[in-house]
Amino acid sequence: MKLEGGKKDDAPRTAEGISESVLSSSMRKHIPSSLVKRLAKQELDRGRSLREAEKQVKGRLHQVVLSFEPGPKALSSLSSRLDAAGHDRALLKEAARAGLALHSSTKERLPYMEELFSFVFGKRGFSSVIDLACGLNPLAFPWMGLSKDAVYDAVDVSDLCGSAVRSFFDGWGIRGSFTQADLAEGLPKGGHDVALLMKALPTLDRIEQGLGYRCVKDVDAGHVAVSFPTASLGGRRKGMESFYGDSFEEFVRASGWTYEKRAFLGELVFLVRK
Ligand SMILES: C[S@@+](CC[C@H](N)C(=O)[O-])C[C@H]1O[C@@H](n2cnc3c(N)ncnc32)[C@H](O)[C@@H]1O
Numbered sequence: 001m002k003l004e005g006g007k008k009d010d011a012p013r014t015a016e017g018i019s020e021s022v023l024s025s026s027m028r029k030h031i032p033s034s035l036v037k038r039l040a041k042q043e044l045d046r047g048r049s050l051r052e053a054e055k056q057v058k059g060r061l062h063q064v065v066l067s068f069e070p071g072p073k074a075l076s077s078l079s080s081r082l083d084a085a086g087h088d089r090a091l092l093k094e095a096a097r098a099g100l101a102l103h104s105s106t107k108e109r110l111p112y113m114e115e116l117f118s119f120v121f122g123k124r125g126f127s128s129v130i131d132l133a134c135g136l137n138p139l140a141f142p143w144m145g146l147s148k149d150a151v152y153d154a155v156d157v158s159d160l161c162g163s164a165v166r167s168f169f170d171g172w173g174i175r176g177s178f179t180q181a182d183l184a185e186g187l188p189k190g191g192h193d194v195a196l197l198m199k200a201l202p203t204l205d206r207i208e209q210g211l212g213y214r215c216v217k218d219v220d221a222g223h224v225a226v227s228f229p230t231a232s233l234g235g236r237r238k239g240m241e242s243f244y245g246d247s248f249e250e251f252v253r254a255s256g257w258t259y260e261k262r263a264f265l266g267e268l269v270f271l272v273r274k
Contacts, residue, residue: 015040018054022061026072030159031065035182038207064203065158068135070102075160078102082167089142092171096139099164103136105199108231112264117144119262120225120271126193127151132183132215133200138165141174152176155188184208187218195221199229199267202244213251216272224272231266241268 018040019033028036039060043053069075078099085091100106100113109116121144128151131138138154146152152174154165159180166178179188184207197219201212216224228244245261245268252259252272259272 014044014050014053018044018050018057021054022057027066028058028061030072031061032157032180032182034185035157035207036061038182038184060206064206068104069158069161072160074102075164078164079167082164082171085171087171087173089172092168093142096142096168099136099139099168103161105229106136106140108229108266109137109140109264112267113140114143114145116227116262116264116267116269119260119269120194120196121145124194124223126223128192129153129194129196130155130188130190130192130219130221131196131198132187132219133157133197133203134161134165134178136161136164137196137198138176138178139168141168141172148173149175151192153188153190153192154178155181155183157182183215184211187215187220189220191220193221194223194225195219196225198225198227201226201228201248216251217255222274224274225269226272227267227269229266230263230268244268245270 015037019036022036023029023031023033036057039057040053043056048056078095081095082092082099085095100110117140127147127149129146131152131154134154134156138152141152152169153176155178156162157180162178162180169176169178181188183204197212197215204212204215216226226248228240228248230241241263248270249259249261252270257272257274259270261268261270
């Protein structure tokens with residue numbers, strides 16, 4: 001009995017301890033403690049020992065954040081390169097393309113990104129965008145075909161990506177922002193014409209089952225572009241298109257929304273109209 005009650009009462013304090021230990025590493029200190037504590041609490045609630053819970057949390061942080069992005073060194077030299085480019089569009093574009101190749105999601109998208117953005121934004125007259133769980137995708141702004149006055153707000157749990165995105169926005173003169181936020185804690189306030197959730201749903205669902213669909217439903221935007229990876233990080237297709245696509249189509253239909261869908265080389269994209 002004591003164990004049951006004790007486990008519940010101790011959970012917040014021990015989740016706090018796990019968070020402190022996990023974030024003491026320079027590899028992880030850019031991740032908000034709210035996310036680490038959430039994962040730690042889930043692992044402790046599953047009855048794991050402190051040691052085992054901490055190990056699981058580190059593994060899950062790798063899966064949801066660290067496996068996609070380059071390390072702090074590469075991202076800080078990207079920010080410096082973007083800063084050094086000042087307002088020179090040619091230099092900024094060159095640095096942005098190099099930056100896109102650093103994050104696994106945008107690297108995979110490079111060969112078809114213009115085609116993809118033309119499908120999502122082309123001639124739709126969107127003047128405000130919110131890019132949720134953005135990674136380095138905002139660096140693709142020069143290839144998006146949006147108007148130069150478009151507002152582009154970006155959100156990610158990783159502040160490392162954020163510093164490169166901020167440097168790029170300053171240099172290019174984009175009316176936009178980067179906010180470090182954990183989407184499991186809630187969505188940012190303020191309406192936009194379109195929200196992007198590119199390759200984000202499988203990651204968000206690893207934090208909490210159903211979080212991805214909740215973001216699509218709750219985000220304050222008339223359109224939502226949602227994409228799914230159709231090739232794994234190793235490059236092998238595994239029937240991922242129908243694995244993710246079929247249930248998402250069902251969710252969209254059940255919500256009474258309409259959508260267009262297009263398959264690209266490594267990504268299945270839905271443009272949902274709510
Ligand atoms: C597969 S990547 C996709 C990046 C980008 N949307 C793209 O397609 O280029 C997943 C992104 O989700 C971010 N992420 C993970 N958990 C998050 C959370 N709880 N809140 C916000 N962003 C999160 C990661 O840092 C990473 O940049």
